[in-house]
Amino acid sequence: MSESMTSLERTLLTLDGKLPDRVPVDLHNFQMTARLMGATSFADFYRDGDAMAEGQIKAWERFGHDVLIVENGTAALAEACGVHVIYQDDAAPVAKEPAIKSLDDVDSLEVPDPYKVPVLAENLKATRRVVEAIGDRAFIIGRGDQGPFSLASEIRGMSDFMVDLALGEQPEKIHRLLDFCREVAYRYMLAQIEQGAHCTSIGDSPSGPDVISPRFYREYAYPHVKRLVDDLKAQGVRVAYHICGNSTPIIEEMVSTGATIVEIDQKADLRLSKAAAQGKTTLLGPVDPSGVLANGTPDDVMAKAREAIEILAPGGGFILGPGCALPDTTPDENIDALIDAAKRYGRYDRR
Template identity: 50%
Template sequence: MYEEMTSLERCQATIRLEPHDRVPVDLHNFMMTVVDEKLSPAKLYQDGQLLGEAQLASWKRFGHDMLIVENGTAALAEACGCEVSYLPGSAPVIERPLLADLSKVSSLKKPDPWNSPLCKAVIEATQFLLDQIGDRVFVMGRADQGPFSLACMIAGPETLMVGMAAGENDEEIFELLRYTSDAFILYAQIFREMGCHGTSAGEAQGSPDVISPAMYEKYCLPYAQKITRAVQNDDFFLSYHICGDTTKIIDRMAETGAAILEFDYKCDKSSAKRATAGKTTLLGPIDPSGVLHHGSIAEVEAACREAIEVLAPGGGFILGPGCALPGTTPPENIDKLLECAKVYGKY
């Protein structure tokens, strides 16, 4: 038996594939943490102090092992020049694509995260949490979207995918992907330099629900490998997020070199375990809407138990939602998620 570990030690041992006492738990809960706030969405998500305090209050309530600090999917796009719109009850979204067409790629300007209110808020919230509890809890400051998803926001998903399907715009598309990779690296390095424990790249648009595995291999994988090489080191881990049914690309995802792969309930758990065992840590895969938001406590327990049974043996597993939790997720269901890791996830 191993001695009781801090949350930070437990997460780091898991990710380094070293022995640990039990399965750690993350919460992808930024929308939950701010749901009671009376401020407008714009004010809320641009306020680093408020985001940090809300995350801290949530940690005091639930005691999870890993904090995921973010404010949606629009921050890095904003730093690249996209306009953001704020809708009630929603995370910020991009107003419209930045480029009129792919021939304008060379006109893109170097992003400045410090000039983007959304990026600045995540940086400030992350720093606040590191100062408060970073000595015992794993703090992941999310560097937002990965190269392909960011390219979709900048060029518009239709324009980009029509270009990919035609196969005639590869020069411009690869130039755009080099630009978005560099933008991601620049933002992620800020989190590394502040002593954060890890960061993440969201690549929802690379899911087989959106593009084919062949397209993934050509337009996503090489850039995921590039950002991983640039950002990750022995003390700073990259978490790579693709939701939807990723069964067909989970082997390729493991080739990115990212220390953590975030995956969703739609992905076959045994395939995910096979693809990553002894190599990479999996994070997920409980259904955030169907189970954690709308399910009963018994359904949460059944889903967590099953996930732990398949994914925990041999280590390399962090239990949590497969994607962002809706703001009104019942706290009792989150309590049960935590309890399951403690009861069923012991090594």
């Protein structure tokens, strides 16, 4: 079946609230690209902008997806802020030791220059190279790594940060840390756009209902994401916003941040999410990356993708994709099934 428009055209129409020829498809596949490149050490791969770019380009040439998310995991900004990060041979980097031992140390932190911190500079190089190669044909998201709440939990240490929240003894210092993290994310996200990316994005999963209460989300996470999105939109920047887990209790707030794209996963209530997002933002997701895409059959993928399309595509505002990052072990045939589902069932001229 021939395509009537490019991936870039298709995605831009979707984000504008219009109906393209079919639903676009995203692959949150930075871990798969390491496998496609035959990387013997993921630790080296995720610090090499040229290799990461080549992996993204090869994946696009193989699968033909519409949306690419260029990143190296969830710890780049944390490392740039002084968190000790472990680079693993067979998985994405992880934050290990926090940068501060107390909220009293917040004022000692400095906003990093993304062009001067090696890990951030390599990520920016990867985005720039992908844009140069295929940015006129596919929609490129240069991921801004972590949102304010997630970055704060890495800088302070997740357990200690949760205790800080629960005790509630220093709310002004918690907000000062979150302000700092917002400033860090803003500068890096702008740098991603400076590479030519069409959009940037954040993950802020520790702020979701699977980790903290909706009340804490509204008090601590939401105001800083809202300001971050507002500041970026004032610069003409599109933002995607991701929270893992069952985001249903806060989906209306996520939409009200003004993010161009709201990413949801398989735990979210699809009908409630669609109702909250209709005419306001574009939803991305929600096919289970581990249970279905990595470990299911192509038929399983096709069924779940079709279900998502039937609920989330009517009226537009939907990009089909995994609910979170794909494991590197995801079979190629399952990715083919995801994309085939959009071509079979996501055509608006058949709706």
